[in-house]
Every structure is written in structure tokens, then in C-alpha cells.
Amino acid sequence: MIKLSSELRQFSADIGYEFKDPGLLITALTHSSISSATRSDNERLEFLGDRVLGLVMAQALLDLDAKATEGQLAPRFNALVRKETCADVARSIGIGNLLKLGRSEMISGGRRKEALLGDAMEALIAAVYRDGGFTEAQALILRLWNTRITSVKADARDPKTALQEWAQARKGPPPNYVELSRSGPDHAPQFEIEVRLHSGEAAQAKAGSKRQAEQAAAKLLLERLGA
Structure with missing residues (x-):
């Protein structure tokens, strides 16, 4: 049975979710620069997490504004799911300090790179989804995005x-x-x-x-x- 470090246990407590399979959390934080035959990276989880995030956000926006048109909802949705927003959420919970990176990525400042942080955030969402199901993943997203959802501008075009x-x-x-x-x-x-x-x-x-x-x-x- 994989055991989490004290740092990752604290991280789990901070985000409000305890993993039944700790390996999913470790994979979500593992970049391809350090993956190997015995160590999976987070790319597949990122792929899944992007879709889970999209579904949760689409539903949240519909629930928030029952009168909004598709033309109004689309830019709000894009503002909430784009990579920059995911990276911003990742920074707010300290994902950068926990990323498992290869030496080259560490030297080049990978812990601060927007793409890596955004990808890891999406992978974390997928890890929770795989471990606890949609309801848990939805709760995590709504918790972490919080006021970003309610304060997204009516015209959120970039x-x-x-x-x-x-x-x-x-x-x-x-x-x-x-x-x-x-x-x-x-x-x-x-x-x-x-x-x-x-x-x-x-x-x-x-x-x-x-x-x-x-x-x-x-x-x-x-x-x-x-x-």
C-alpha cells in the first residue's frame, strides 16, 4: 500500500479530500519529465480532468443564471476553464511546490510554469474523480473555484x-x-x-x-x- 508523505497528507487535508488510493494523487503531481516504466505521469489524468472540469463548470453556470443565453455562457465558461485559470487555482493551493519534476524542468523553473500548473490542476481533478466519483470531484471544483464562478463577468471574453x-x-x-x-x-x-x-x-x-x-x-x- 502506497503511503503519502506528511506534506501530501497535509495537502489532502487542505483541499478537503482524503484519497483511498494515494497513488492517484502522486500520479497527478508527476510530470512527464520524471516518468518512467514504473512511474506514470499525469498526462492521461490531465486529459480526463479537463473534461470533468468542463462538465462541472457548464452545470454551475446554468444553475447560476437560468436566463443566460449560450452566447453569454460561452465566454464565461471559457474564462473559468482556460489554462491560466487552472494555473491560478493551482497556485492558490500550492501545487507547484509538490510537483515531481525532472532535473531539467526544475532548473528551468517548472514549478512556476503556467502550463505545468494548469495541467497538474486538471490531473488533480481527475484523480479525485477516479478515486471518489463525480460528486467528490464536483465538490472539489466548486470549493476551489468558489468566487471565481459567482464573480465571472457577464462578458468574460479574453x-x-x-x-x-x-x-x-x-x-x-x-x-x-x-x-x-x-x-x-x-x-x-x-x-x-x-x-x-x-x-x-x-x-x-x-x-x-x-x-x-x-x-x-x-x-x-x-x-x-x-x-
């Missing part, structure tokens, strides 16, 4: 989508994103991105990933446009 729709509504081509610079060490890079419209309006922003920098630049440009 800035890049909103800016593209703004341009399309004015018969213009999609915004153009250009990487201006990349600085910092591999484990903590900084990207500077410029977004420019065909009409000449532009904005720049920096962030720790290209996607985040693009979103930040799009948000800044939308604010300048008064959109």
Missing part, C-alpha cells in the same frame, strides 16, 4: 478575442501581434509584445509568457480605444 471582434466590426483585418523583445533567464523570461491595428493604433506590454503579454497588450489597446 482581451484578444474582444479586440479581434472590435476590429472585425469595423471591417478591418485581425490585430497583428509582434514580439519586440525577450529578456531574462530561461526559467523566468519576460516577453514584450506589441499589438497593432490596420488603422495604426498600437499598444505594448510585458509579461512572463507570450500569451500573457499579448493579452495584456490587447487589454491596454482596448482601454485606449474606449472599447
Whole structure:
């Protein structure tokens, strides 16, 4: 019988779920960079967890707003299940410190990488689902997402989508994103991105990933446009 370390037992207590099969929790926290023939990684659990999360969120949003249209629900749903949100939830419960990573990933700052944190969060959801069933997984998600669900904006489109729709509504081509610079060490890079419209309006922003920098630049440009 696999036994959890005191650190993982405390983690289980913190998230409010005790595993009958502790091996599922260990697998959920194991990245492919350290997997082997005898040690499974969390990729299959991540695949399942993404689907469980989607179902729970779709149901939660329907229950929260009985009058919302599909067009209103879709952006709210996307805001709640996207990788950045999963990573944010993962940070809030300290998953990064518990990840089992290969040496190369540890050196490159894997414990802080958004993709790895988001994947591990989805894998954790699947681990609870496999161990305790849908009701337990649903309870975990609703607990951890909590006010993110009730406070999600009526129009939760991400800035890049909103800016593209703004341009399309004015018969213009999609915004153009250009990487201006990349600085910092591999484990903590900084990207500077410029977004420019065909009409000449532009904005720049920096962030720790290209996607985040693009979103930040799009948000800044939308604010300048008064959109």
C-alpha cells in the first residue's frame, strides 16, 4: 500500500479530500519529465480532468443564471476553464511546490510554469474523480473555484478575442501581434509584445509568457480605444 508523505497528507487535508488510493494523487503531481516504466505521469489524468472540469463548470453556470443565453455562457465558461485559470487555482493551493519534476524542468523553473500548473490542476481533478466519483470531484471544483464562478463577468471574453471582434466590426483585418523583445533567464523570461491595428493604433506590454503579454497588450489597446 502506497503511503503519502506528511506534506501530501497535509495537502489532502487542505483541499478537503482524503484519497483511498494515494497513488492517484502522486500520479497527478508527476510530470512527464520524471516518468518512467514504473512511474506514470499525469498526462492521461490531465486529459480526463479537463473534461470533468468542463462538465462541472457548464452545470454551475446554468444553475447560476437560468436566463443566460449560450452566447453569454460561452465566454464565461471559457474564462473559468482556460489554462491560466487552472494555473491560478493551482497556485492558490500550492501545487507547484509538490510537483515531481525532472532535473531539467526544475532548473528551468517548472514549478512556476503556467502550463505545468494548469495541467497538474486538471490531473488533480481527475484523480479525485477516479478515486471518489463525480460528486467528490464536483465538490472539489466548486470549493476551489468558489468566487471565481459567482464573480465571472457577464462578458468574460479574453482581451484578444474582444479586440479581434472590435476590429472585425469595423471591417478591418485581425490585430497583428509582434514580439519586440525577450529578456531574462530561461526559467523566468519576460516577453514584450506589441499589438497593432490596420488603422495604426498600437499598444505594448510585458509579461512572463507570450500569451500573457499579448493579452495584456490587447487589454491596454482596448482601454485606449474606449472599447
